Amino acid sequence: MTKDAKTIFTKKVESSGASIYELSNLALCYALEGDKSKASGYLESSIFLCDGQESHIIDLNRALIAYTLDNHESAKESLLKFRENHPKAFARYSKHSILINSAMSDLGIGI
Numbered sequence: 001m002t003k004d005a006k007t008i009f010t011k012k013v014e015s016s017g018a019s020i021y022e023l024s025n026l027a028l029c030y031a032l033e034g035d036k037s038k039a040s041g042y043l044e045s046s047i048f049l050c051d052g053q054e055s056h057i058i059d060l061n062r063a064l065i066a067y068t069l070d071n072h073e074s075a076k077e078s079l080l081k082f083r084e085n086h087p088k089a090f091a092r093y094s095k096h097s098i099l100i101n102s103a104m105s106d107l108g109i110g111i
Contacts, residue, residue, distance in 0.1 A: 005029050020046040024061040031065040039065050056086040060093060060100075067103040076107040083109075 027042035063078035
């Protein structure tokens with residue numbers, strides 16, 4: 001599934017550029033594959049495009065990337081911040097995401 005998602009996001013970036021959504025999700029795909037360098041690069045690109053504005057998808061993917069790359073302290077802090085700052089988005093995403101629910105459980109964060 002990660003490979004399929006990465007293919008879709010990569011094609012979107014190559015064909016018509018990308019928004020913060022494609023870039024930050026592509027960053028997460030690379031993190032899930034263990035490629036810290038590419039994950040960091042794509043996440044930083046999405047932050048640059050965000051131009052200082054708050055973005056729930058970047059905040060969420062930052063937390064999930066940290067979790068995936070075993071930076072659990074940062075992941076917990078970022079996930080708690082995401083839940084506090086974006087409660088509606090948190091509820092929507094966590095309802096459908098195995099990764100978010102795994103991170104919450106592994107990091108000892110109650111729902």
